[in-house]
Amino acid sequence: QVQLVQSGGGLVQAGGSLKLPCAASGRTSSNSAVGWFRQGPGKGREFVGAIDWSGGSTYYGDSVKGRFTISRDNAKNTVYLQMNSLKPEDTAVYFCAARTMYYTRNPDLYDYWGQGTQVTVSS
Secondary structure: OEEEEEOOOEEEEOOOOEEEEEEEEEOOOOOOEEEEEEEOOOOOOEEEEEEEOOOOOEEEOOOOOOOEEEEEEOOOOEEEEEEOOOOHHHOEEEEEEEEOOOOOOOHHHOOEEOOOEEEEEEO
8 A cells, every 4th residue: 555645735826836745655666656637626637747756757748848847755755746837727636646557647547646735826
C-alpha cells in the first residue's frame, strides 16, 4: 500500500504562483510514477503532468506546459507541483496519484490517490 498526503493549495490571484506537495509513504518503489490531475466544477479529471520516480522524466498536459513544473525530493519521498502564471481556468481540485508502472495520462490506471486540494485563481 502507498499513502499520498497532499497539502498546500488555496486562493491566489491570476498571474500568481503556488506549490503543491504530495508526500508518499508505505511501499513506494523506484519504478513508480506520480501523476497530477485536476478536476474543475462539473468536469472530469484532467491530466496535468507526471514524473517517473526513478529517472525523473516529466510529462505535461498541453494546458499547463511551460507554466507548471513537477519535481521530486527523494530524501523526503515527496513530489511537488510548482504552478506559475496561474489563470482563472486553473481553478480546480488538484490530486496526486501513484502507480507502480510507467506513467500514463489515464487517471483510471493509477492505484493510489491523495485526498485532493483546492486551488482557486481569482481574476
